[in-house]
Amino acid sequence: MKLYDFTLAPNPRRTRIFIAEKGLKIDTEQVNIFEAKNRTPEFLAKNPAGGLPVLQLDDGFHLAESVAICRYLEGLHPQPNLMGKDSREQAVIEMWNRRMELNLFAPAGRAFQHTNELFNGRIKQFPDYGATQRETVTQQIQWLDAQLGNRPFIAADRFTIADITALVAIDFAAGFAGVKLDPALKNVGRWHQTVSSRPSAKA
């Protein structure tokens, strides 16, 4: 197997952390998004949607979409479990992973795209819209702080894919979307410190 990756992009990082938590070693190949290497005919033959990451399987099939890649690897390597041990736990973890993805990760991405000069000329930017997305990220992190309370992890009594998505979203928001983690948010702060100290966070 081989993972088409771009170190600076958040979706590939989700997959890299997942792979590290599983204790797997998978070769990677960098595809530079900033140089539009993911829009070449060669890459589009692998993923016609043009996104990263993409996992090339041993028979040459190309599997795209971060969470789909994680689900495939979870099936091949069930331990440690990161996506749920039975139908109900799988559903609860998916609920939380979707909340972190759709309500936190995605608006952080839109805030970045509409306010950062890297996207000047790539998309039609609406900086005022980007500012509303930044505000959404801020509110969602506050919401997460209230939901977390004293719980050690987001979706279960152990680390799961929902923690990966939230970690990557929050780090991305701080690094690229102009939303630093507010130190007054004690629960998210404690959780963030815990998950950031796992070796996988450096993947």
Next chain:
Amino acid sequence: MKLYDFTLAPNPRRTRIFIAEKGLKIDTEQVNIFEAKNRTPEFLAKNPAGGLPVLQLDDGFHLAESVAICRYLEGLHPQPNLMGKDSREQAVIEMWNRRMELNLFAPAGRAFQHTNELFNGRIKQFPDYGATQRETVTQQIQWLDAQLGNRPFIAADRFTIADITALVAIDFAAGFAGVKLDPALKNVGRWHQTVSSRPSAKA
């Protein structure tokens, strides 16, 4: 079990079609989003994220997020299979379901929210941004037409959750986001006619 539902909203429709395909009967209760009934303290105790649908389990647990609800029901009632029979097929179906959700369904929602007067005063609207989302929907349907070719369904040789998401997205785009299906797109047109003629499409 009971499904908190709102007939006019697209995410609940995804779940209703899934339930119909499974041949299940689940009681529903309407929660009127237009009257902000999903923002009452009573409803937020069920789903603190405030969205629909929500599935109330027999022990009182509330499961939110359309795809998480589908995954739970798939586990309880594996036949007919709608989300994949093994790890690899599950991953491929999830890849396609995510493409339909993130690249088609979500921009249709943003086009609606930023251009429809129903959202005037509910969110800060950016109509010009909404127009770009409409254009994204148009392009994604063209992309889907090219990807489909002669294939009968989107993610497998049978109807799956990816077809449900795409059907709901395309119908929503036509009905609420100002993007009618272009009759020149023969592959999507044929597929749309096939999936729309299934009894579940009326759910």
